[in-house]
Amino acid sequence: MDIAGRSRLLRVSLAAVAGVAAAVLLGAPAMAHVEVEADHPQAGARDVTVTFNGEAESPRAGIRSERVVLPSGISPQDVRLAKAPNGWKLSANPDGFTVAGPALKVGQDAVWAITVAQLPSNATELPFKTLETYSDGNVVRWIEIPQAGQPEPANPAPVLKLQPAAAVPTGASPTPSSAAPAPSSAAPTLTHGPAASANTTVSKGLWIALIAVAVLVAAILASLRWRRRSRR
Missing domain, CATH: 1.10.287 (Helix Hairpins)
Structure with missing residues (x-):
């Protein structure tokens, strides 16, 4: 040549x-998630608004419900609905709550918020395992807890990072706190959803x-x- x-x-x-x-x-295909944030992400904080954003990933169906497993230290009675899509309501479950209503448009994210009476005072992060259900019956389980130093799992649960609790003045009685976090036996079992690991x-x-x-x-x-x- x-x-x-x-x-x-x-x-x-x-x-x-x-x-x-x-x-x-x-x-490479984008990895959809459920994200979480709070207006006062501090351990022990009271009346905290926690906002979730469930990213829509189905090209054929809209999101119709979001079931959340509350972390240890927060009970369903500590939660009330602050914001949700039109027509969506909150119902309590033994291990958390569900917000549901008319299916959203295809491609529309599900955004909702709750007010938590008090965050656990001795926690550094709070995982909110979430099951996202579409109008065609498909369920995506965002329930795997990310581990430090490890690649992100295929179906990561939304995790709220907390600042340390406010210092208690000398001589003052500490504010009663919720129970220490412990593994939840009611957490749903992971099954394969349509999402694949972006990493x-x-x-x-x-x-x-x-x-x-x-x-x-x-x-x-x-x-x-x-x-x-x-x-x-």
Whole structure:
């Protein structure tokens, strides 16, 4: 193959590698989640508004209900509804609550909020395991607790990070606190939903892209060596 042919081959290879890298790194499917935040995320805080955002992921059905398992230290009696989609109501469960109503439009996120009478005073984070049900009956279980130093699980539960409790003045009696967090035996069992692990997808994509780049670099180096020998 002459120099012009090799140059064309290199240009084609470069374009192919660039396409693969872009498709893998930029085109990987987004991972939907349920997110949680609070207006006063501090251990022991009272009358805290906790807001949830359930991201819609189904291309065919809308979200119709969100069932939340409350963390230890918060009981269903400590919770009241602060905000929800039109027509949605809150009902208590033995281990938490459910907000439900008319199915939302396809692609519309479910946003709702609760007011918690008091957050546990000795907690650093509060997981809210959530089961998201669509109008076609499909259930996505966001119930896996992320672990520090580990990749995000396929179906992570929304976790509210808390600031330390306010210091009690010297000589004052401490505010009664809720029970220490303990594993909930009523937590739902994980079954496979339609969501896949975004971290796994991106990790595999990075390896593919790196291998493709290595092949490209090797091809360029070989071409340069061939050119040097052909000019001698």
